[in-house]
Amino acid sequence: MSLNSADWVHIRSPFVYWAQTEKTVSLRVDIRDAQNPRILIEDSKVVFDSTGYGAQGENEYHFELALPHNVDSDKSTYRVSDRDVDILLIKKEHGWWSKVTTSVRKPAWLKVDFDRWKSPDDEEEIPADVMKDFPDIMDRVQREEYGYKVENLRKVYLFLYNLFQFVGYLFIVGVLSVRYLRDGQEATHRAFEFVGFAMRYCQIMQALEIIHPLMGFTKTSVPVAFLQIGGRALILFGIVQAEERLHDESAVFWLFYFWSLAEVFRYPFYMLQIYERKVYFVTWLRYSAWIFLYPLGIASECVVIFSGITYFVETGRYSVSLPNSWNFSFSFPTIMRLYLLFGVFPVSYALICNMWRSRTKALGRSRVMITKQK
Amino acid sequence: MDIEVCSASGKVLTKLETLPTGTTIKELKSRIHKAKKGPYPGRQMLRLELKGKPLKDEDTISSLGLQSGSKVFLKDLGPQIGWKTVFLAEYAGPLAVYLWLYARPWIFYGEGASAKPYANVVHIAAACWAAHYAKRLLETIFVHRFSHSTMPIRNLFKNCSYYWGFAGYVAYHVNHPLYTAPSDIQVYVCAALFALSELGNLSIHLALRDLRPPGTSVRKIPYPTGNPFTQLFRFVSCPNYTYEFYAWLSFTIMTQCLPAGLFCAAGMYQMTMWALGKHRNYKKEFKSYPKGRKSIIPFLI
Numbered sequence: 001m002s003l004n005s006a007d008w009v010h011i012r013s014p015f016v017y018w019a020q021t022e023k024t025v026s027l028r029v030d031i032r033d034a035q036n037p038r039i040l041i042e043d044s045k046v047v048f049d050s051t052g053y054g055a056q057g058e059n060e061y062h063f064e065l066a067l068p069h070n071v072d073s074d075k076s077t078y079r080v081s082d083r084d085v086d087i088l089l090i091k092k093e094h095g096w097w098s099k100v101t102t103s104v105r106k107p108a109w110l111k112v113d114f115d116r117w118k119s120p121d122d123e124e125e126i127p128a129d130v131m132k133d134f135p136d137i138m139d140r141v142q143r144e145e146y147g148y149k150v151e152n153l154r155k156v157y158l159f160l161y162n163l164f165q166f167v168g169y170l171f172i173v174g175v176l177s178v179r180y181l182r183d184g185q186e187a188t189h190r191a192f193e194f195v196g197f198a199m200r201y202c203q204i205m206q207a208l209e210i211i212h213p214l215m216g217f218t219k220t221s222v223p224v225a226f227l228q229i230g231g232r233a234l235i236l237f238g239i240v241q242a243e244e245r246l247h248d249e250s251a252v253f254w255l256f257y258f259w260s261l262a263e264v265f266r267y268p269f270y271m272l273q274i275y276e277r278k279v280y281f282v283t284w285l286r287y288s289a290w291i292f293l294y295p296l297g298i299a300s301e302c303v304v305i306f307s308g309i310t311y312f313v314e315t316g317r318y319s320v321s322l323p324n325s326w327n328f329s330f331s332f333p334t335i336m337r338l339y340l341l342f343g344v345f346p347v348s349y350a351l352i353c354n355m356w357r358s359r360t361k362a363l364g365r366s367r368v369m370i371t372k373q374k
Numbered sequence: 375m376d377i378e379v380c381s382a383s384g385k386v387l388t389k390l391e392t393l394p395t396g397t398t399i400k401e402l403k404s405r406i407h408k409a410k411k412g413p414y415p416g417r418q419m420l421r422l423e424l425k426g427k428p429l430k431d432e433d434t435i436s437s438l439g440l441q442s443g444s445k446v447f448l449k450d451l452g453p454q455i456g457w458k459t460v461f462l463a464e465y466a467g468p469l470a471v472y473l474w475l476y477a478r479p480w481i482f483y484g485e486g487a488s489a490k491p492y493a494n495v496v497h498i499a500a501a502c503w504a505a506h507y508a509k510r511l512l513e514t515i516f517v518h519r520f521s522h523s524t525m526p527i528r529n530l531f532k533n534c535s536y537y538w539g540f541a542g543y544v545a546y547h548v549n550h551p552l553y554t555a556p557s558d559i560q561v562y563v564c565a566a567l568f569a570l571s572e573l574g575n576l577s578i579h580l581a582l583r584d585l586r587p588p589g590t591s592v593r594k595i596p597y598p599t600g601n602p603f604t605q606l607f608r609f610v611s612c613p614n615y616t617y618e619f620y621a622w623l624s625f626t627i628m629t630q631c632l633p634a635g636l637f638c639a640a641g642m643y644q645m646t647m648w649a650l651g652k653h654r655n656y657k658k659e660f661k662s663y664p665k666g667r668k669s670i671i672p673f674l675i
Contacts, residue, residue, distance in 0.1 A: 322552035328632035329547065 013063040014054040017113035018100045024069070026098060027087040028113055030054060031061055034085050039078050046087065055109075063109060066102040069093065087145045154217060159274050162209060166267035168202040172260040176253065191253035192240070199256055202263075203229075203236050208269075217330070224354070231347075232259065235301055238318075243311045251307060255300035258293050265289040287359040298348050305340060309333050375442035377435065379406055382424065382449055387411045393435060397502035400431040402446070412448055416524045419449040454524035461514040464533050464623055468541035469507040475545035476500045483551060486495035499548050499629050502568050503541075506621065509572060517579050519586050540637045547633045556630040564628030571621035578614035595660050608664075609672035613652040615645040646670050 015030040029048060037050035046065040054061050070092040078087040091097075101110060172195045172283035179194060210225050212218045240246050240255075269286035272279055312318070318332040377390045379402075388411040390402065403415035408635065412418050420429045424447055429438065440446075476496075478488040547553065555561070581604050585594050597613075598604040606613035622638035646669070653669035668675055 307606055322547075322550055323554050325630065326632040327547050327550075327553055327630060329550075 011062050012054070012056050012059050013107070013109040014048075015062045015109050015111055016048075016050075016063060017066070017111050017116070019113040019116035020097055022094050022096070022098070023091055025067075025089040025091060025097065026113070027065070027089070027100075028116070029061075029085040029087065029291070032083055033087055034080055037080055037085055039085070039087065041073050041076045041078070041089065043070070043073055044068075046089070047088075050085070057288045063107075064338060065100065065110070068099055068102050069095075069097060111143070125220065155274050158212070158217060158270055161205075162267045162270045162274070165202055165205060165263065166271070168205075169260040169263040169267070169317055172198050172202075172256060173264055176257050176260070177278070180253075185250075188250040188253035189248040191256050192247035195256055195260075196241075196247070199236065199260070200241065203233055206232075207374055228351075235304065239312075240304060241316070242317060243308055245311055246304065246308055249307055251300055251303040255297070255304055258297040258300055262290060262293040262297060265293075268328075283362060287355075287362050290355050294348075298344065300342060302344060305336050309336050312336065375435070375440070375444075377402070377440065378443065378445045379411065379420075380445050380447050382447060384424070387448060387625050395434070395436040397435050398431060399429045399433050399435075402435070403431070406448065413450055414597045416454045417451050421447045421449065428663065451526060452558070453527040455527045455530050456524055457520045457522060458514060460525060460530050460533060461518075463530060464537045465507050465510040465514065466479050467534055467538040469504060469511070471538055471541040472500065472503045472507075472545040475542065475549045478549055478551070482546060487551050490551040493553065494558075495555045495561045495629060496548060496553060496562065498565050499625070502565065502625060502628075503545075506572060510575065513579055514574070517583050519583060519588065536640075544631065544634045544637050547631050554630075556628075557561050560630070561628055563594070567624040568621050568628065570626060571617045574606070574617035575614055575621065576602040577601045578606070578617060581607075582614070590611050593659065595656065595663060606672070609667060609669075610649075611656055611669050612649040613644075616672075618645065619670070646675065650675075 017028040017030065019026050019028075027046065029050075031050060031052040031054040034050045034052040037048070037052075039049075040047040044067045046067065047062075048064075049060070049062050051060050052058070067089075071089040072092050075090040076088060078085060079088075099106075175194050175198075176187075176191060179190070190331050206229050208216075209220070210222065210229055211223050213220045213225060235255075240252055246252060265285045272282060313333045318330070320328060320330045322329050322331065375393055375395065377393060379387045379390060381387050388406065388409050390405055390409075393402075399420055400415065402420065403418045405411070406412040406418065407414055420444075421427065422429065422440075426447075429446070435444075475482065478490075480487065501607045580598060580601050583603065584599075585596055586592050596607050603617075604613070606616060610616050619638070619642050622634070622641060626638050627636040649670035653667070657663045
């Protein structure tokens, strides 16, 4: 049906929302209570006419869409409901259409149907496949539609969390380094005074790193995270904080230092990972710095625990002694001793094996071997 | 017929030739071992598929429908140890450890601890503990019939750590010079309950033994016998575990000792897992399995 310029004045177009899958294109015409709809579907054209309630009230509506690729006019269908008219075009050839109209300028009434883009009708195939093939398309389309990219809230949250912890531990490393460079050995007795608050704050925040995999936000193993973070929390709060006489031990300075330095290398790697970026140097640092820092950290932990034993024997903190009506006893210093004698080696061994395995997986066999030869 | 024996990686280890159709899996295993292509038969597991079900020793190659050129896959189960051996080690340990701590050695209690007074219940507890484990040792030798003959050797260390560790933990507290005894009535009532539970447990073991003909590993639904203690079969699939739990519960209340309670709880947890599994297997294997039965605690679980 050809139109001359005079007719255009009277033409009102409804809003049409389009979406696609690999095999189909759907056009959802926003027109309610469509009366007498006439829909013409040809190989490369769709023409729509109907009376109904649309963007400009109760009116006669019309639109024409010249398609960039062919569709099967016989197999294509449409469905009229109270709320809209749903046109389903079956593509002649499977594939992705970068646009749905041949006209250079996108008509104002043609919109992207984001709801359908994400989750189509049940009878269609999952568009998730399409999303995986063309991950940039969603970004581009959103940018064209809205003028900006809609950020994934979860990614933003995780990024901010990792950034926060990075800054926290960097602060601790910075303060301790400066103090040590300036005051030397004397500074090692004041670690708890300088950064005790920051250490405890960041350590408590780390509880989130157990919640994240639990909620499916990250892919770490929950029990491993629980053991690592729980173990550190036990030493920091259970032993160091609880016993004031430990606060000025040099071992505590080094403990804080090695723990924090290891974290400083870990968080930037995660921040990049969230946005699927990889910087080889950051990855290498994250998977190599521990080789140096873990043994030092473990040694510091042992010295701290060992130093604490005498104090805990004296104060009897966390311990229950006989006699009592439940005939129960618990000796925390004994646990400390047993851990130092029998627990440190197996736990450290398991930890290091785990890290080494991650390293091989992340850096690849050849790279690991090359750095070993160095 | 000829059978190909392959390793877990699919590599052909050996070909066993001209086997008569009545050859059992047991004989296959001993052939493999003689050909020096596999460990001793007790350590071998043969399967028809790489990750399939293990083949039973009594099956024959004809009963399994094997043709000439069929493959069997060999898996090394690791060093094995006999079930009986493990049980004896598991039960002798607690007996020895408890009686040693009963004597209040100086190494745990300091010098002169054995001279300090012993409450009555401490003697009764030692007798109960010793009787329990002596009974277990005798049952292992004379009563139980095991479905499997061996288990991996690492189980020996795992199981012994559990039994010996808890024996030390409980014995240390009950035999401690600073132990506080509960009231007499609590002691005597619970001691009686302990004895009854032990009798119940023994009754169930004997009933289960009679259920299975010697030398076989036949499985039948257990029912109450003439022994009144076996009436518990009407309510649970594994009344032996139920009586075991009641025994340790009685022991805990008799000694009013939290470590004994922890030992009871740990044992109960493990036995519940086993009972649930056994109960499920009974129901799967026997269509006519009695409906009202629970696995370990009547009406509950």
